[in-house]
Amino acid sequence: MQKLIRIQKEDNVVVALVDLAQGDKLQFEGEELVVLSHTKAKHKIALVDLQPDDKIYMYGVLVGKAVTTIHRGGLLTTENVKHQINPVSEKTANVSWTPPSIEKWKDRTFMGYHRPDGQVGTANxxxxxxxxxxxxxxxxxxxxxxxxxxxxxxxxxxxxxxxxxxxxxxxxxxxxxxxxxxxxxxxxxxxxxxxxxxxxxxxxxxxxxxxxxxxxxxxxxxxxxxxxxxxxxxxxxxxxxxxxxxxxxxxxxxxxxxxxxxxxxxxxxxxxxxxxxxxxxxxxxxIERKPAPLSKLKMGLECGGSDGFSGISANPALGYASDILAAIGGSPILSEFPELCGVEQELVNRCVNDVDGQRFMQLMKDYEKSAENVGSGFDMNPSPGNIKDGLITDAMKSAGAAKKGGTSPVEAVLDYAEYVTKPGLNLLCTPGNDVESTTGLVGSGANIVLFTTGLGTPTGNPIAPVLKVSSNTILAERMPDIIDIDTGAVIRGEKSILEMGEEIMDYVIKVASGEVMSKADQLGQDDFIPWKRGVSL
Known part of the structure; x- marks a missing residue:
């Protein structure tokens, strides 16, 4: 099994896919890399010598800066790395998109509850x-x-x-x-x-x-x-x-x-x-279930209890499923604005309308300002569980979290409690708090929610099925009562992101049709917490 992965060629750090011991000598990209200290799976290792103030890149974007010297093979920690992102002021490019093939999906249907306004429910x-x-x-x-x-x-x-x-x-x-x-x-x-x-x-x-x-x-x-x-x-x-x-x-x-x-x-x-x-x-x-096109799905994209594998397996696999849904005229909805900090430029450039790009930037600025006014900020977003499992800066967490939104154009930017009306990818301003964000996604029309996790969470919703997608198989085996889909095969190199994304879509159709009950619904996990603005990240 591969032991290290560089996510994008621009990155100057790599992710440990397995536990590594001090002194381990690994062949990586044709060169020897010596591990300088014990490194747990999911954590990051410097691929080059880093001096104080040197920029650190993951997923091809700036995710932090070194505050002390970190030698090649050295472990990145909260003591030697600080959060840093590139400022964003305007749209800098128009991003072209090549949608995935929808031949397999364009004629697929799910069995749903048809409403007089043309919407279709996955539950009644x-x-x-x-x-x-x-x-x-x-x-x-x-x-x-x-x-x-x-x-x-x-x-x-x-x-x-x-x-x-x-x-x-x-x-x-x-x-x-x-x-x-x-x-x-x-x-x-x-x-x-x-x-x-x-x-x-x-x-x-x-x-x-x-x-x-x-x-x-x-x-x-x-x-x-x-x-x-x-x-x-x-x-x-x-x-x-x-x-x-x-x-x-x-x-x-x-x-x-x-x-x-x-x-x-x-x-x-x-x-x-x-x-x-x-x-x-x-x-x-x-009212009984009847066939409906997949374009009637509004799929909330959520994560919670993320780990260092989330941005490599579960989130990009969900992102591919999101792209499939966008390509066939459905509505994926990406939430959690504190977890988009550091990838704003990419998202602004993906906005179809300049007005939406400006609105996204303004919502992000207003949100961060309100957090700072109560003594916090986006840089304080990673939870103790995130940090313990390899997500040591907010930008690092955000760069992986944003992968849930795939690569499709952003068709609309919505503030909290605004309702989704446009097909294609929607950005919805919610906090990163699991339940508050899931509550907001469903209030904006999501009739199913896909929730990636690396550490495990039982979060559910009273009216919409919430499917848990684990980033690793250890979690899926330890907490099988809450995990619906396991993407650990991506980490092991047994399946591609595309294959895993298609498996997610197949499972979504089964749940949307009432053939399979989500684990959260089996547990009776009916969580509902409205967001009081400015209080939580």
């Missing part, structure tokens, strides 16, 4: 949510009632285990086979969202939350919604309705809204909600 969900945190308890009560009655006899493995222990049954039992359940409504899922917003804070927070929640209603995976309001909060019903109208002024989905201060007692309100919502849910259950 009736969604309950509050406009304000004061209604969280009522949402939780409704969740308990509906989940118990609509999933008859559904018991988790852990519930069954505790029941056995309480009854004194300590013998080994097949919990899987004892867990008999049946759904009374086969074509509809009922999901519930709670949050801590809608009042307090600043009014802009409530307005942004209204746009996000409106996006969840508009999302093609949602058949209809039940919305709870207290009545006196910042996020008034009228603000929510206006946000819905701005996304779609002719929305043809049932949206049931209830205001507690107008309805009186909790019992009366809950009884009314249950009766009316159940009738609407029964009607939504009549």
């Amino acid at each position: 969900v009736w969604l309950f949510f509050p406009l304000v945190f004061c209604e969280n308890r009522n949402i939780e009560v409704l969740k308990d009632i509906f989940e118990k009655e609509l999933s008859i006899g559904k018991v988790s493995k852990q519930q069954q285990l505790l029941r056995n222990l309480i009854s004194g049954n300590t013998s080994q039992v097949d919990i899987e086979n004892e867990n008999h359940s049946s759904r009374s409504l086969e074509n509809i899922e009922v999901k519930f969202i709670t949050h801590q917003g809608g009042c307090g804070g600043i009014r802009q927070d409530s307005e942004t939350l209204a746009k996000l929640l409106a996006g969840y209603v508009k999302n093609p995976n949602v058949a209809g919604a039940t919305v709870l309001s207290l009545g006196c909060q910042n996020l008034q019903v009228d603000i929510f309705k206006k946000a819905l109208s701005n996304i779609d002024d002719n929305l043809e989905k049932p949206v049931l809204i209830y205001e507690q201060q107008q309805l009186g007692t909790v019992d009366h309100m809950l009884n009314t909600i249950i009766k009316e919502s159940f009738e609407a849910i029964k009607k939504a259950n009549e």
Whole structure:
């Protein structure tokens, strides 16, 4: 197996593909390289002698500078390298794009839920949510009632285990086979969202939350919604309705809204909600899957718990799948703006419209400024887990993370909670925080999310399947309950990026058609955290 890889010819560092010992002598590109210190797989080694202030390149872009002398074969660390990027002020070139062959994909379909507005869902969900945190308890009560009655006899493995222990049954039992359940409504899922917003804070927070929640209603995976309001909060019903109208002024989905201060007692309100919502849910259950072209897919591109292999295997493989989707008229959506720091020039040059390029740069500048105002900055983005696994500067992390977006032209640049309407690659301003970003992707219309990880994360979403793509096989084998797709074969040299990207697309079609359930959905991982701007990276 190959032990080192130079990602692009311009790079002056290489990545260790396996653990290396001090003194190891390796043949690389026709020359001997002596490893100067113990180096774990995924970390970086200098390919040339680096002096203080010398620039460090990976993925063909500037990712840092040396702060001390690093000899050829030396390990790059947070002590001898600092974050550095090239400044960007304007578009410098028009990038041409050669799309991948779509012969294999142009006539493929998935089995989805068709909506009156022409969108197609990969799921069919009736969604309950509050406009304000004061209604969280009522949402939780409704969740308990509906989940118990609509999933008859559904018991988790852990519930069954505790029941056995309480009854004194300590013998080994097949919990899987004892867990008999049946759904009374086969074509509809009922999901519930709670949050801590809608009042307090600043009014802009409530307005942004209204746009996000409106996006969840508009999302093609949602058949209809039940919305709870207290009545006196910042996020008034009228603000929510206006946000819905701005996304779609002719929305043809049932949206049931209830205001507690107008309805009186909790019992009366809950009884009314249950009766009316159940009738609407029964009607939504009549919707069945039908064939739809792959162009109806809006695929969120996300990463979390990244490692030093993410930018070599999982992210570029997902990038190739993104290019396939863009070429057939679908909508890949690249998020996490702090993780695009250092690759802005490439993305600006890929923008079809100059206005979008300018907007992208302005959103990046405003975001970084807001982070600096609270004592942080993009250069503080890598997490302890990232650093431990080889991502030691934000630019290094970003250069690999951006590979999820492939090479296709950028057709639109959107701010947080804006809805995707254009086919082709969309850039969406979200934080790098896993759940906040995934929450935003789905609020902007993603009907499926592809989530690469090198360290493992259980993140999911209430209404859209979230597929975990591991960068390495060790993770896939250690955490098989959360990993859907393993790209470790790329690291071992057994598969190409193109082959792996096509495998990802095949798997996406199966999940979008309801043939396979994502691991996050199997775990019931329904995460929803709106972004409070400027607080998180």
